[in-house]
Amino acid sequence: MEKGFDFREQLSVMARERLESSSIGEIIELAARHRALSFGAGEPSAELFPKNAIREAVAEAFAEKDVWGYYHDDFGYLPLREWICERMGKDGMAPSWVQPEHILLTNGGGEGVSLVSEALIDPGSVVLVESPTYVESLLTFRKQGAVCVPVPSDDEGIIPSELERIASAVRPRFLYTIPNFQNPSGRTIPEERRVQILEILRKLDFPMLEDDPYHYLSYDAVPPTSFLKLTGNDYRVVHCNSFSKTIAPGLRVGWLVVPPPLKKALHHLRVSAGLGRPTVIQAGIWRYLSGIDFLSRIEELCKNYRERRDAMMDGIKRFLNPLGIRASQPAGGFFIWCESPDSRDIHSFARYSVEEHGIAIIPGQSFFPKGDKRGDWAFRLSYAKVTAEQVEEGMQRLVRAWESYPAARATSGF
Numbered sequence: 001m002e003k004g005f006d007f008r009e010q011l012s013v014m015a016r017e018r019l020e021s022s023s024i025g026e027i028i029e030l031a032a033r034h035r036a037l038s039f040g041a042g043e044p045s046a047e048l049f050p051k052n053a054i055r056e057a058v059a060e061a062f063a064e065k066d067v068w069g070y071y072h073d074d075f076g077y078l079p080l081r082e083w084i085c086e087r088m089g090k091d092g093m094a095p096s097w098v099q100p101e102h103i104l105l106t107n108g109g110g111e112g113v114s115l116v117s118e119a120l121i122d123p124g125s126v127v128l129v130e131s132p133t134y135v136e137s138l139l140t141f142r143k144q145g146a147v148c149v150p151v152p153s154d155d156e157g158i159i160p161s162e163l164e165r166i167a168s169a170v171r172p173r174f175l176y177t178i179p180n181f182q183n184p185s186g187r188t189i190p191e192e193r194r195v196q197i198l199e200i201l202r203k204l205d206f207p208m209l210e211d212d213p214y215h216y217l218s219y220d221a222v223p224p225t226s227f228l229k230l231t232g233n234d235y236r237v238v239h240c241n242s243f244s245k246t247i248a249p250g251l252r253v254g255w256l257v258v259p260p261p262l263k264k265a266l267h268h269l270r271v272s273a274g275l276g277r278p279t280v281i282q283a284g285i286w287r288y289l290s291g292i293d294f295l296s297r298i299e300e301l302c303k304n305y306r307e308r309r310d311a312m313m314d315g316i317k318r319f320l321n322p323l324g325i326r327a328s329q330p331a332g333g334f335f336i337w338c339e340s341p342d343s344r345d346i347h348s349f350a351r352y353s354v355e356e357h358g359i360a361i362i363p364g365q366s367f368f369p370k371g372d373k374r375g376d377w378a379f380r381l382s383y384a385k386v387t388a389e390q391v392e393e394g395m396q397r398l399v400r401a402w403e404s405y406p407a408a409r410a411t412s413g414f
């Protein structure tokens with residue numbers, strides 16, 4: 001057979017040199033192949049999706065004439081942007097300058113991060129990130145050519161003195177932060193520290209991308225004031241958010257709060273990246289939201305996830321702490337960060353535990369910029385998709401894997 005065209009010579013520098021696969025994908029795929037229990041998936045639990053209500057709302061949205069052609073406003077379906085603006089105002093997330101004209105609807109929060117990256121990053125630009133941070137955003141920044149520099153972080157997030165030291169030396173394009181119930185560490189930056197971080201941003205004059213998809217998944221207390229609100233009128237914070245965790249990720253609807261000085265660039269980027277996103281889905285979400293009490297839905301979600309969080313924390317106390325594994329204490333979101341007491345290679349341990357013992361965890365390496373060794377002895381657990389019974393079973397499997405790994409490594413090369 002004739003050899004087909006292989007595109008090798010045609011690949012862009014970006015496609016050739018900067019695209020990488022996520023190691024989370026590798027573990028999730030192994031989990032599916034081995035029909036393993038998964039403490040890996042960072043997505044919401046399917047039984048909590050409001051399937052019937054969304055189905056009806058989207059069906060009704062199809063009756064609107066505006067959803068069939070190109071939508072006249074490139075920032076997306078206006079009633080949904082008005083709803084978001086009002087909600088953020090009521091919930092203390094946005095300063096008064098934020099109006100519907102500043103809300104840009106995106107293909108999930110992921111596209112928000114991507115658009116801001118395209119607007120602010122040139123090859124070689126420095127982006128400061130938390131340590132650890134969300135792997136997909138690292139890949140997005142690197143795709144754009146950024147050098148990601150981790151800022152040492154403790155249980156309260158980015159350490160201000162470290163931020164000041166590093167930012168003074170590298171002139172960053174921006175700081176990327178996930179302030180609430182962070183993926184992967186589960187930690188939240190307290191308000192006092194947020195104020196200190198903003199002072200440093202002002203002093204050294206650089207902006208922030210605040211990525212806050214877990215805001216509403218708060219199980220113990222209301223989260224601290226957002227960076228967007230705290231920064232007031234100085235437009236320094238671009239805020240990114242999403243309905244993936246509060247409604248369903250498959251609908252792919254998120255948003256950016258775009259400060260006025262960035263509006264033109266983001267408008268051009270939006271137009272060049274596919275002329276908007278499906279209006280019918282945005283209209284369906286708006287219809288759904290208009291027919292419910294959003295805060296009651298959030299309460300219901302939080303009740304469910306709180307129980308899952310508590311079950312996993314209890315499992316950690318009974319099964320993992322006795323092995324010397326230390327774990328973070330998330331007050332919301334989906335994630336717990338665990339650290340091994342020994343220097344085993346967690347990446348190969350994770351492959352062993354999923355393949356041989358049917359339990360998936362996500363190795364810590366993925367959440368650090370390349371070459372940074374701090375994730376080598378850590379891993380992320382997620383309780384989002386597991387019931388209390390599955391926690392019990394999964395923990396027993398994890399303990400068996402943990403204890404048998406050294407011998408397995410010596411004999412079968414894991």
Ligand SMILES: Cc1ncc(COP(=O)(O)O)c(C=O)c1O
Nearest residue numbers: 108109110134183242244249254
């Ligand atoms: C911190 C963070 N940002 C962004 C996203 C992207 O979510 P989506 O694109 O589904 O809104 C996720 C998803 O897990 C996340 O954890």
